[in-house]
Amino acid sequence: MTQAAPMVEIWRGDFLESAHSGHAVVCDDTGQVVHAWGDPDALVLPRSSAKMIQALPLLTSGAAEKAGLTSEHLALACASHNGAAIHTDRVADWLETLGLNDAALRCGPQTPNDRAAREGMIRSDEQPCQIHNNCSGKHTGFLTLAQHLGAGPEYVEADHPVQEACLAAFEATTGETSPGFGIDGCSAPNFATSLTGMARAMAHFASAPADSAEARLHEAMRLHPDLVAGEQRACTELMRAMDGKVAIKTGAEAFFTAILPEQKLGVALKIVDGTTRASECAIAAILVKLGVLEAEHPATRKRMNAAITNRRDIHTGWIRPASALA
Numbered sequence: 191m192t193q194a195a196p197m198v199e200i201w202r203g204d205f206l207e208s209a210h211s212g213h214a215v216v217c218d219d220t221g222q223v224v225h226a227w228g229d230p231d232a233l234v235l236p237r238s239s240a241k242m243i244q245a246l247p248l249l250t251s252g253a254a255e256k257a258g259l260t261s262e263h264l265a266l267a268c269a270s271h272n273g274a275a276i277h278t279d280r281v282a283d284w285l286e287t288l289g290l291n292d293a294a295l296r297c298g299p300q301t302p303n304d305r306a307a308r309e310g311m312i313r314s315d316e317q318p319c320q321i322h323n324n325c326s327g328k329h330t331g332f333l334t335l336a337q338h339l340g341a342g343p344e345y346v347e348a349d350h351p352v353q354e355a356c357l358a359a360f361e362a363t364t365g366e367t368s369p370g371f372g373i374d375g376c377s378a379p380n381f382a383t384s385l386t387g388m389a390r391a392m393a394h395f396a397s398a399p400a401d402s403a404e405a406r407l408h409e410a411m412r413l414h415p416d417l418v419a420g421e422q423r424a425c426t427e428l429m430r431a432m433d434g435k436v437a438i439k440t441g442a443e444a445f446f447t448a449i450l451p452e453q454k455l456g457v458a459l460k461i462v463d464g465t466t467r468a469s470e471c472a473i474a475a476i477l478v479k480l481g482v483l484e485a486e487h488p489a490t491r492k493r494m495n496a497a498i499t500n501r502r503d504i505h506t507g508w509i510r511p512a513s514a515l516a
Contacts, residue, residue, distance in 0.1 A: 192229035196512040197461065197475075198468040200498070203507060210468035212444070212461040214476060215389035219397035219454035221365060223386055225479075227514055230386045234460050235372050237380055237441030241268045241328050242407045242449075243363055243391060244378075247355035248331045249403035253338035257287070264410035265417040266327030270440065272420030273302025273322040280417070281326045288333060295320035296346045297329045297376040304420060325376035327417075332378070346378045353379050363391035363404075375442060385458050388447060392456025395437075396449045408449045411437040424470045427489040428477070436482050444469035450482060467509060471496070475511035 194211035201207065213228030223230055245267040248254050254264070263284060271277035285291055300323040302308045311318065320326060329345075332352050336345045345352040348371065356379070361368055364387035371379040383391075398404035411418050415429035418439070425440050437449040444461035446469050457476060461468040474494040477483035483490055498507040510516070 192231075194232075194462045195228040195514055197227065197472045197515055199510050199512050201507045201510065202498075207507070209512070210461050210463055210465055210472075212459060212468070212472060213385050214457065214459040214472065215385050216476070216480070217386065217389040217393040217456045219393055221390045221393060223389070224455070225476075226386075230384070232385045232460065233369070233382055234385050234388065234445070234458075235380050235382050235443075236388050236447065236458070237374060237443060237445050238270045238325070239388070239439045239441030239445045239447040239458070240360065240380065240391075241270070241325075241439060242395060242404075242411070242437075243360050244328060244356045245331055245407055246359040246363070246403055247352070248335050249406060250359075251335060251338055251355065253335045256338060257334050259334070261406075261410040261413050262417060263327075263331075264407055265414035267331035268407060268411050268439065269327045269418045270324045270425075271327060271417065272304040272423065273300065273307050273318075273324065274304035274420055275307060277304075277327070277417065277420070278302075278307070278321050281321050281330055284327075284330045285321075285333070288330075288337060290333060292319045292321050294333055294343065295323070295326060295329050296344070297323040297325045297378075300324060323376060325374075325378075329376065329378070346376075348379045357381055360391075363394045364388060365390050385460060388458035389456045392447050392449050392458060393454065394456065396451050396456050397454040405451075408437040408451065411439070411449075424473075424493060427492070428474065428483065431484065431487045431489040432477070432482050436477065438473065438477075440466075440469065446470075446473040448473065448477060450480065453480065453482070455480065467493075471509055471511055472515060475515040479515065 198210040216225035374380040419425035443464040448457035
């Protein structure tokens with residue numbers, strides 16, 4: 191097995207203080223690897239980076255059309271959102287159109303990452319509910335599909351028709367038989383594949399016809415970057431920096447995917463130690479190398495070649511891509 195490649199470095203003055211290694215793959219529209227770092231065959235759990243694949247059955251089944259879903263709904267189905275009002279209000283309204291409420295969700299409650307929402311709940315002594323969960327849009331999509339299929343309420347069970355449809359979509363887009371799954375933070379199965387399989391899936395999305403389910407999903411992400419994540423988040427800020435031409439999606443434990451429709455390329459990235467600062471720097475560096483992100487854009491510089499300061503605002507070092515990505 192090929193070892194992980196050095197990807198990100200933390201410098202303090204003239205000293206290399208920390209380093210992060212990982213694996214990354216870029217595939218083209220034929221599913222072939224065009225760039226690779228580390229081990230392209232590394233077995234991975236893509237976590238929330240796979241949400242656009244999990245949302246595919248929502249469209250291909252006809253459920254989205256029947257429910258009258260808009261591009262905002264589709265962006266939320268692919269989102270790991272901050273729990274801001276722009277997210278939770280839309281999810282609550284979506285549930286209401288299904289004749290459901292928070293109790294129908296199976297993702298669990300989560301304190302919002304959005305500061306205004308979080309502080310508002312503290313002031314009003316309100317407890318977070320499942321709508322605040324960063325995956326509530328994906329789960330409302332699952333419920334929409336479950337209703338369309340006439341399936342039962344326990345839609346996160348691996349043998350439920352919703353998850354069987356997700357597995358079929360996952361294997362079709364990755365071009366691989368999944369060896370199994372882990373249970374994600376939101377309680378849904380998260381299917382395993384190789385890193386190349388995930389990059390191949392993203393290239394499949396990138397090269398799909400304009401009227402396809404895949405194109406509708408990545409277009410929704412690119413149209414509504416604020417719904418996919420939220421203010422101050424890498425996904426939202428970097429998609430804006432690329433003028434909505436590229437869709438990117440983070441996942442827990444330092445995973446990232448990218449869909450480049452104009453280039454018909456797909457990217458998958460995993461930092462082995464699970465550190466977010468490293469995955470954000472590495473995905474920015476790869477997007478710069480691919481010519482779709484400006485190295486000097488403020489959103490890029492916030493994560494790549496970013497200055498590190500101490501509590502007195504003294505510049506102490508840098509977070510930089512390693513030589514293989516620089």
